[in-house]
Amino acid sequence: MKDSLESLRGEIAARVGRFSNEQEIDQLRVEYLGRKGKLTLMLRSLKEVPVKERPKIGNQLNRLRSYLEEQIETGLKELRVREKERLLREERIDISLPGSRLERGSIHPITLMMDEIIDVFLGMGFEIARGPDIEDDYHNFEALNIPKDHPARDMQDTFFVTDGRLLRTHTSPVQIRVMETRQPPLQIIAPGAVYRHDDDSTHSPIFHQVEGFMVDHHITFRDLKGVLTHFLHQIFQKEIKVRFRPSFFPFTEPSAEVDIECLLCSGKGSPSAQQSCRVCKGSGWLEILGSGMIDPSVFQFVGYSPEKFSGFAFGMGVERIAMLKFRIEDIRLFFQNDIRFLRQFR
Ligand SMILES: [Zn+2]
Numbered sequence: 001m002k003d004s005l006e007s008l009r010g011e012i013a014a015r016v017g018r019f020s021n022e023q024e025i026d027q028l029r030v031e032y033l034g035r036k037g038k039l040t041l042m043l044r045s046l047k048e049v050p051v052k053e054r055p056k057i058g059n060q061l062n063r064l065r066s067y068l069e070e071q072i073e074t075g076l077k078e079l080r081v082r083e084k085e086r087l088l089r090e091e092r093i094d095i096s097l098p099g100s101r102l103e104r105g106s107i108h109p110i111t112l113m114m115d116e117i118i119d120v121f122l123g124m125g126f127e128i129a130r131g132p133d134i135e136d137d138y139h140n141f142e143a144l145n146i147p148k149d150h151p152a153r154d155m156q157d158t159f160f161v162t163d164g165r166l167l168r169t170h171t172s173p174v175q176i177r178v179m180e181t182r183q184p185p186l187q188i189i190a191p192g193a194v195y196r197h198d199d200d201s202t203h204s205p206i207f208h209q210v211e212g213f214m215v216d217h218h219i220t221f222r223d224l225k226g227v228l229t230h231f232l233h234q235i236f237q238k239e240i241k242v243r244f245r246p247s248f249f250p251f252t253e254p255s256a257e258v259d260i261e262c263l264l265c266s267g268k269g270s271p272s273a274q275q276s277c278r279v280c281k282g283s284g285w286l287e288i289l290g291s292g293m294i295d296p297s298v299f300q301f302v303g304y305s306p307e308k309f310s311g312f313a314f315g316m317g318v319e320r321i322a323m324l325k326f327r328i329e330d331i332r333l334f335f336q337n338d339i340r341f342l343r344q345f346r
Pocket of ligand 1 (some may be wrong): 098262263264265266267268269270277278279280281282283284
């Protein structure tokens with residue numbers, strides 16, 4: 001027994017140390033510590049050893065087993081460290097490989113258009129004002145000279161929220177809010193989102209407007225024409241023809257619809273003798289914004305004296321201008337967030 005213990009010790013000492021892989025370790029474990037392993041069998045046959053020697057040999061066998069277990073444990077640890085080092089050494093980053101590219105965003109065409117419009121007015125000395133998207137009936141309708149039974153309310157399909165609150169149908173209530181709190185001279189634009197129950201290729205339930213107004217002593221229709229003509233020349237092109245056509249809005253008197261010559265047919269109305277222009281439907285003109293002299297009754301709502309002050313106001317749809325300028329035929333494209341559409345405006 002003593003001899004075989006000696007030779008087993010020698011055998012084990014020769015096998016441990018540096019292992020080349022985990023199988024080698026597994027094999028060693030099975031060979032010596034498995035159910036039929038050499039060391040296991042020796043421990044089992046301990047009862048055949050004379051009682052006198054049994055504790056000593058038992059002790060040595062146990063120590064040999066702990067030694068082997070320890071060696072196996074360290075061997076495994078070492079193998080893992082070596083494997084990690086090998087990976088670090090061999091798996092270099094190949095900087096010549098093409099990387100995964102980040103998709104670059106672009107500014108939304110409506111934001112681009114809005115910024116451009118705002119820029120032109122800032123250049124003329126206007127300042128920006130903003131108002132709430134959720135308005136009350138008073139500011140959205142009443143104070144703009146649109147009483148409860150006024151037919152103009154039908155022109156604006158309103159989203160009602162609750163308790164007389166609604167999603168503003170135009171940016172005009174900002175006019176009221178500014179005039180309620182400030183005194184002339186005023187030269188303001190109010191950009192923002194507006195909401196109407198309307199949905200087709202030229203109408204969206206949410207769209208954007210830029211409202212503008214100027215109030216002071218002696219503001220005349222001539223000022224309105226000058227400001228808006230300059231604006232349209234800046235946004236489209238210097239020589240574009242502009243015309244003011246009588247119209248009606250409850251909050252302005254007199255009112256004028258403003259047209260520019262058609263961008264597609266340059267005002268000719270028909271590109272050939274056979275067909276009329278599909279953009280202007282043959283008229284040669286494109287409706288671009290609404291305007292007028294602020295109605296004296298609106299001044300009374302905000303406590304201005306119509307004898308002392310006069311002013312003009314105008315409002316335009318940002319989507320409409322962008323559609324004409326970028327030649328876009330369906331307003332819904334602005335809201336579908338199709339990256340192929342949006343990236344064209346980079
Ligand atoms: Zn045309």
